[in-house]
Amino acid sequence: MASNQIMFILFSAMIIVFSILTVTSRKILRAAVYLLFVLVSTSGLYFMLNYQFLAAVQLTLYAGGIVVLIIFSILLTSHISQNFESSGWKKNIFSAIAALTGAILAIITILEYGFTASTEAAQQVDMRLIGKSLLSVDYDGYVLPFEVISILLLAAMVAAIVIAKKGAPKKIVLPKLNQE
Amino acid sequence: MLPDIVALNTSPSLSVPWWKVVYDFSSLTEWIDASLHNYMSPFWTSITEMLIIGVLILLFYAVIGLFLVYAERKVCAFMQNRLGPNRVGPFGIFQTIADLFKLLFKELIPIKNADGFLFNLAPFIVIIASFMAIAAIPFAKGLHAIDLNIGVLYVMAVSAMGVIGVLLAGWSSNNKYSLIGAMRSGAQIVSYELSVGLSIITIIILAGSMQLSVIVEAQRDGWFIFKGHIPAFIAFIVFLISSTAETNRGPFDLAEAESELTAGYHTEYSGIKFAFFFLAEYINMFIVASIAATVFLGGWMPFHVGHWEGFNYIMDFIPPFIWYIGKTFFVIFLMMWFKWTFPRLRIDQLLTLEWKYLLPINLVNVLIMAFIVLMGWHF
Numbered sequence: 001m002a003s004n005q006i007m008f009i010l011f012s013a014m015i016i017v018f019s020i021l022t023v024t025s026r027k028i029l030r031a032a033v034y035l036l037f038v039l040v041s042t043s044g045l046y047f048m049l050n051y052q053f054l055a056a057v058q059l060t061l062y063a064g065g066i067v068v069l070i071i072f073s074i075l076l077t078s079h080i081s082q083n084f085e086s087s088g089w090k091k092n093i094f095s096a097i098a099a100l101t102g103a104i105l106a107i108i109t110i111l112e113y114g115f116t117a118s119t120e121a122a123q124q125v126d127m128r129l130i131g132k133s134l135l136s137v138d139y140d141g142y143v144l145p146f147e148v149i150s151i152l153l154l155a156a157m158v159a160a161i162v163i164a165k166k167g168a169p170k171k172i173v174l175p176k177l178n179q180e
Numbered sequence: 181m182l183p184d185i186v187a188l189n190t191s192p193s194l195s196v197p198w199w200k201v202v203y204d205f206s207s208l209t210e211w212i213d214a215s216l217h218n219y220m221s222p223f224w225t226s227i228t229e230m231l232i233i234g235v236l237i238l239l240f241y242a243v244i245g246l247f248l249v250y251a252e253r254k255v256c257a258f259m260q261n262r263l264g265p266n267r268v269g270p271f272g273i274f275q276t277i278a279d280l281f282k283l284l285f286k287e288l289i290p291i292k293n294a295d296g297f298l299f300n301l302a303p304f305i306v307i308i309a310s311f312m313a314i315a316a317i318p319f320a321k322g323l324h325a326i327d328l329n330i331g332v333l334y335v336m337a338v339s340a341m342g343v344i345g346v347l348l349a350g351w352s353s354n355n356k357y358s359l360i361g362a363m364r365s366g367a368q369i370v371s372y373e374l375s376v377g378l379s380i381i382t383i384i385i386l387a388g389s390m391q392l393s394v395i396v397e398a399q400r401d402g403w404f405i406f407k408g409h410i411p412a413f414i415a416f417i418v419f420l421i422s423s424t425a426e427t428n429r430g431p432f433d434l435a436e437a438e439s440e441l442t443a444g445y446h447t448e449y450s451g452i453k454f455a456f457f458f459l460a461e462y463i464n465m466f467i468v469a470s471i472a473a474t475v476f477l478g479g480w481m482p483f484h485v486g487h488w489e490g491f492n493y494i495m496d497f498i499p500p501f502i503w504y505i506g507k508t509f510f511v512i513f514l515m516m517w518f519k520w521t522f523p524r525l526r527i528d529q530l531l532t533l534e535w536k537y538l539l540p541i542n543l544v545n546v547l548i549m550a551f552i553v554l555m556g557w558h559f
Binding site: 027059068072075125 | 333336347366370373
């Protein structure tokens with residue numbers, strides 16, 4: 001067995017096990033930590049494919065950004081002694097059916113698709129290439145999605161500021177102190 | 181089979197001076213790789229190489245950690261006009277080794293109402309994050325464990341994971357001081373991450389690459405701090421400030437402000453688990469300093485000035501590893517100097533500094549640097 005096969009099995013086993021643990025854990029912060037492990041193993045898969053940029057972005061955005069935000073909100077809202085109630089058997093059955101259907105659909109789609117092996121050498125995706133194709137207006141350029149996502153992000157940020165903004169400062173009337 | 185170094189050394193018709201060959205570690209590593217391939221299959225070769233590199237980095241980690249603790253105490257003593265540790269060994273250099281043994285023998289106190297799994301996991305997350313970052317740092321020519329083509333981004337991504345360990349430690353201790361410390365540290369690291377990233381982006385624009393070996397090689401005729409005029413210098417200062425904050429060091433050490441929070445997020449930790457946090461803090465400082473040295477001060481590249489052939493020739497005599505360590509320790513000394521001279525900031529002052537001053541300065545700075553590179557005004 002080749003070394004990258006072993007690594008692939010290792011990473012996929014980690015992803016599956018920790019994904020299951022994420023949804024079955026009864027402690028909210030442990031669930032967040034298991035999610036972190038899933039995301040880190042995914043970035044390991046990207047490193048295996050030699051797509052280092054995506055792997056680093058996965059680490060920065062998902063592991064370093066989103067999981068930190070999740071943990072932060074848990075820190076603000078939940079106490080260590082809180083546990084989730086275990087869900088009833090009806091819920092368990094229906095969510096199992098939903099998950100299985102999704103998995104079967106995905107597996108069938110993957111098996112149906114005819115993958116053709118390419119003989120071309122693997123391309124080094126460096127920063128220059130990514131930057132150029134991100135802002136290129138050619139056939140395979142990504143400038144339109146890039147701009148659309150930028151506007152979406154801008155709208156989200158403006159909305160966040162509007163929500164977090166305080167109203168006009170009220171006149172505070174200080175109660176008179178007894179000075180006797 | 182002799183290493184290539186010896187073979188190259190004796191050949192008289194060599195155009196490259198001998199010291200450049202000796203200082204180049206790539207022939208040594210290639211020789212090790214080739215001779216391992218002779219004995220084993222490619223699979224076992226890569227396993228063995230990974231083990232060798234892992235053990236070497238672990239050793240380096242421990243030695244640097246011990247030395248930095250000693251250096252901090254000496255520098256602190258120097259700033260406060262004291263002697264510092266001076267009893268164990270000459271000039272007290274074995275003091276930290278004695279401290280290490282003390283920490284190893286201490287009892288690991290279990291916490292009754294804590295989340296045991298997360299409580300024990302947190303120090304490891306912190307230490308693994310710094311361990312992964314150190315693998316991508318170029319120590320000398322060829323002395324570089326992995327040379328990723330997004331090296332700088334990788335180091336920043338991985339070292340940012342340490343904050344998760346800090347947050348987990350604070351929460352799972354079930355202690356209000358730990359929780360407040362962890363919250364402060366989280367807010368601080370997440371916001372200062374931006375400034376660190378943007379100040380490095382300023383230099384990436386100048387270098388045109390994120391690969392650390394390319395960045396070092398591009399500084400052959402002058403370090404980026406000189407090549408990039410004023411914007412590079414501003415970026416260096418911003419990087420120093422924000423990376424000091426990112427490593428939770430004074431004057432930004434609110435996460436463990438002794439007077440208010442006992443010890444912050446590691447209040448409940450004892451023995452070797454505490455030592456992990458302590459060690460990771462110093463190693464993070466080392467990583468940040470070596471990124472500053474690599475990106476702004478040329479890494480292992482000797483001090484070269486444009487076309488002064490004779491001067492550059494003399495500078496090449498000093499081994500690259502010495503240059504690298506010298507620059508890194510210069511930056512570390514600056515950071516220790518900050519810690520022992522400035523008073524601690526309040527949390528609102530800290531966030532104001534980042535969001536109202538450093539971030540706008542940085543954004544304008546990136547624009548100016550892009551303009552300079554576009555016009556070709558840099559050296």
